[in-house]
Amino acid sequence: xxxxxxxxxxxxxxxxxxxxxxxxxxxxxxxxxxxxxxxxxxxxxxxxxxxxxxxxxxxxxxxxxxxxxxxxxxxxxxxxxxxxxxxxxxxxxxxxxxxxxxxxxxxxxxxxxxxxxxxxxxxxxxxxxxxxxxxxxxxxxxxxxxxxxxxxxxxxxxxxxxxxxxxxxxxxxxxxxxxxxxxxxxxxxxxxxxxxxxxxxxxxxxxxxxxxxxxxxxxxxxxxxxxxxxxxxxxxxxxxxxxxxxxxxxxxxxxxxxxxxxxxxxxxxxxxxxxxxxxxxxxxxxxxxxxxxxxxxxxxxxxxxxxxxxxxxxxxxxx
Amino acid sequence: xxxxxxxxxxxxxxxxxxxxxxxxxxxxxxxxxxxxxxxxxxxxxxxxxxxxxxxxxxxxxxxxxxxxxxxxxxxxxxxxxxxxxxxxxxxxxxxxxxxxxxxxxxxxxxxxxxxxxxxxx
Numbered sequence: 375x376x377x378x379x380x381x382x383x384x385x386x387x388x389x390x391x392x393x394x395x396x397x398x399x400x401x402x403x404x405x406x407x408x409x410x411x412x413x414x415x416x417x418x419x420x421x422x423x424x425x426x427x428x429x430x431x432x433x434x435x436x437x438x439x440x441x442x443x444x445x446x447x448x449x450x451x452x453x454x455x456x457x458x459x460x461x462x463x464x465x466x467x468x469x470x471x472x473x474x475x476x477x478x479x480x481x482x483x484x485x486x487x488x489x490x491x492x493x494x495x496x497x498x499x500x501x502x503x504x505x506x507x508x509x510x511x512x513x514x515x516x517x518x519x520x521x522x523x524x525x526x527x528x529x530x531x532x533x534x535x536x537x538x539x540x541x542x543x544x545x546x547x548x549x550x551x552x553x554x555x556x557x558x559x560x561x562x563x564x565x566x567x568x569x570x571x572x573x574x575x576x577x578x579x580x581x582x583x584x585x586x587x588x589x590x591x592x593x594x595x596x597x598x599x600x601x602x603x604x605x606x607x608x609x610x611x612x613x614x615x616x617x618x619x620x621x622x623x624x625x626x627x628x629x630x631x632x633x634x635x636x637x638x639x640x641x642x643x644x645x646x647x648x649x650x651x652x653x654x655x656x657x658x659x660x661x662x663x664x665x666x667x668x669x670x671x672x673x674x675x676x677x678x679x680x681x682x683x684x685x686x687x688x689x690x691x692x693x
Numbered sequence: 694x695x696x697x698x699x700x701x702x703x704x705x706x707x708x709x710x711x712x713x714x715x716x717x718x719x720x721x722x723x724x725x726x727x728x729x730x731x732x733x734x735x736x737x738x739x740x741x742x743x744x745x746x747x748x749x750x751x752x753x754x755x756x757x758x759x760x761x762x763x764x765x766x767x768x769x770x771x772x773x774x775x776x777x778x779x780x781x782x783x784x785x786x787x788x789x790x791x792x793x794x795x796x797x798x799x800x801x802x803x804x805x806x807x808x809x810x811x812x813x814x
């Protein structure tokens with residue numbers, strides 16, 4: 375769709391509502407709030423024609439109003455980002471820019487009551503490190519995964535002073551042997567219950583960082599498949615190895631990280647190969663490994679990890 | 694992410710929920726938009742009309758009672774800059790620039806009677 379989606383929605387036909395399964399699930403959309411505009415437009419109209427938000431969806435998305443020459447009936451409701459989110463009546467759907475690059479649908483929505491506190495919205499979490507998130511100094515940070523996920527890894531490369539670094543508990547701080555000016559902080563959301571947001575806070579004298587998030591499996595299984603949204607980060611692992619085909623050549627100074635889930639009982643049992651450090655985060659479900667390509671100054675073609683057993687994983691290079 | 698709202702806070706508010714102090718000294722950016730509120734809300738009941746809006750960090754829990762054009766009774770009341778000063782009623786809360794690094798929230802609010810003399814307007 376022409377507008378880059380910033381969330382998704384679940385669509386329900388009349389007579390269907392959460393917690394039942396939606397009629398159309400996980401529709402990518404660009405959501406924008408417009409309460410102010412919506413009070414102006416249609417100010418003399420019935421509420422069934424008025425709106426507080428809009429979503430842009432692909433022309434193939436099946437979203438329906440019941441508008442007929444200024445009568446309104448059994449229209450769809452949508453829930454953003456999913457059925458656990460906030461509901462909206464679909465008061466009007468239109469198609470715009472037909473035949474052009476911007477061809478898409480716009481749905482005008484009227485918000486329903488919120489079950490407070492507001493469910494986490496979705497800011498797409500970039501599966502490639504450093505894409506979409508900026509460090510802006512000590513303070514509170516939030517991440518909203520693209521869906522309720524398990525197996526989410528967040529990595530930071532930091533230059534830090536003494537004192538506390540990250541709260542709350544659950545963070546692991548590692549230091550590398552080859553890059554004294556950097557520290558590596560990781561959090562791994564090792565939960566079998568899907569989560570939709572995570573909050574954390576930097577304190578102390580954090581002065582620089584590079585960070586990103588790597589979702590490596592939203593539904594771990596014994597099939598060994600990467601999450602479909604994350605395949606650009608590495609080859610499908612299956613068993614034994616994953617490499618970095620999309621990241622070559624890997625420059626000096628690069629930090630290569632890998633997140634993987636051992637699916638056999640007893641946790642991780644293999645080796646990561648020469649130069650890798652294993653960061654045990656939350657065995658057995660989530661493991662984390664990292665390695666600095668630093669020095670030599672020369673680039674190298676690929677980086678590979680190996681592990682025994684059956685596992686899923688993703689690998690990415692940062693810095 | 695942090696609170697990178699394009700307009701940094703210029704005051705604070707105390708949030709009251711069901712007549713109880715919920716959170717004090719919350720940083721917000723207050724904007725007076727009385728003419729805009731009159732124009733936008735000219736077809737609305739008084740419960741939907743606003744005089745100001747505030748921008749605030751996404752982690753701040755400010756609540757409205759909007760439901761498809763009707764306003765219930767469970768909205769928050771804000772006191773700006775604190776609960777010794779003027780009260781505002783929360784009409785509507787929404788997200789701004791969802792998906793961007795600076796995503797944040799906006800609330801449309803309506804001013805109540807100040808305790809004059811005051812600068813809390």
